Amino acid sequence: RKEVEQDPGPFNVPEGATVAFNCTYSNSASQSFFWYRQDCRKEPKLLMSVYSSGNEDGRFTAQLNRASQYISLLIRDSKLSDSATYLCVATGNTGGFKTIFGAGTRLFVKA
Amino acid sequence: GAVVSQHPSRVICKSGTSVKIECRSLDFQATTMFWYRQFPKQSLMLMATSNEGSKATYEQGVEKDKFLINHASLTLSTLTVTSAHPEDSSFYICSARRQGAGGYEQYFGPGTRLTVT
Numbered sequence: 001r002k003e004v005e006q007d008p009g010p011f012n013v014p015e016g017a018t019v020a021f022n023c024t025y026s027n028s029a030s031q032s033f034f035w036y037r038q039d040c041r042k043e044p045k046l047l048m049s050v051y052s053s054g055n056e057d058g059r060f061t062a063q064l065n066r067a068s069q070y071i072s073l074l075i076r077d078s079k080l081s082d083s084a085t086y087l088c089v090a091t092g093n094t095g096g097f098k099t100i101f102g103a104g105t106r107l108f109v110k111a
Numbered sequence: 112g113a114v115v116s117q118h119p120s121r122v123i124c125k126s127g128t129s130v131k132i133e134c135r136s137l138d139f140q141a142t143t144m145f146w147y148r149q150f151p152k153q154s155l156m157l158m159a160t161s162n163e164g165s166k167a168t169y170e171q172g173v174e175k176d177k178f179l180i181n182h183a184s185l186t187l188s189t190l191t192v193t194s195a196h197p198e199d200s201s202f203y204i205c206s207a208r209r210q211g212a213g214g215y216e217q218y219f220g221p222g223t224r225l226t227v228t
Contacts, residue, residue, distance in 0.1 A: 032214025043204050043222045044155070049213025087155070091215055099145075099208075099217060103154035 001026055006088050006102040013109055017078045021105045023088030024070045030090040031097075033064055035073050038085045038104065047073075047086070078109045114138050115207050117220030124195055125228055131191045132223045134205030140185035141207035145217065146178070149202045161188040195227040 006023045013019050025033075033050035048055065050062040050071050061074040071090075075082055088102035114137040124130050134144055144161040159180055160168040167180035179191040188207075192199055202224050206217040 034213065034216065041202070041224075043219040046216060046218065049211070049216070051213065089217075097215075099215065101155050101157075 002103075003027060003100045004088055004090050004102040006086075006105045008103060008105060010106040010108055013078055013107070015078055015080060015109055015111055017109075018074065018076045019078055019107065020075075021073045021086055021088075021107075022070055023072070023102055023105075024068075025088075025090040025100070026069070027090065027100070028069060029092060029097075030100075031092045032090070033062075033071050034089040034091075035060075035062055035071075036087040036089060036101075038087055040084075044087055044101075075107075078107075080109050080111060083107055083109045113207070113209050113216075113218040115205065115218045115220040117205055117223055119223060120221060121224045121226075123226045123228060126196055127194055129191055129193045130195055130225060131189055132203055132205070132225075134188045134190070134207070134220050136186045136207040136209075136218075139207070139209050141188075141209065142185060143208045144182060144188040145206045145208070146180060146188075146190050147204045147206065149204060149222075155204070158190075192225065195225070197227045200225055200227045 035047040036044040037047045038044040050064045054063045059076045063072045085104040085106050087104045091099035116135045118133045142163045146158045147155045158173045161180045161182040163182045169175045182188040204222040206219045
């Protein structure tokens with residue numbers, strides 16, 4: 001079993017749609033979680049941190065469920081520019097804790 | 112967000128030669144940097160963790176004598192691909208770790224596309 005698992009997709013949605021991605025992690029000691037975005041042939045960029053209380057940044061909402069060990073990302077009112085691969089990340093708060101990236105979920109937003 | 116640079120962005124070399132890639136954290140100090148490799152349409156693969164002032168920690172299956180890592184300062188890590196072969200052609204990406212509000216955040220360099228002919 002992978003340490004961080006994501007549905008690879010692709011998710012094909014029309015502009016304006018709401019789309020949600022889930023991600024599960026296996027290490028219950030993980031403390032910090034993030035979503036990254038990676039465009040084709042580019043480096044990953046930090047999209048947002050995921051807090052226990054959940055957090056929202058514009059059209060993006062991230063949630064954490066520690067009991068079930070999953071995190072989610074909700075994108076509302078999808079834009080063409082949201083088309084990318086979204087990477088789920090789990091890590092710890094100590095220096096030696098390994099950061100684990102999921103394989104990514106591909107999203108295509110179409111006009 | 113923090114800024115990480117990587118140089119060169121693209122390199123083409125002949126089989127058997129060595130290539131050095133530099134990764135710099137421009138606006139923060141990073142005691143820990145990471146080197147990843149990504150093949151087309153595949154996920155990031157962690158190659159090694161670079162620790163300032165000490166030896167790098169390599170992932171299973173990554174040859175430490177082939178991929179030399181040096182982290183001599185808090186803002187610079189280098190990856191040298193020695194005796195490169197065509198199968199080493201890939202997208203190499205570094206990242207630097209910084210303590211943020213959400214925990215240890217990683218910021219990535221723009222990547223180096225290596226082609227070995």
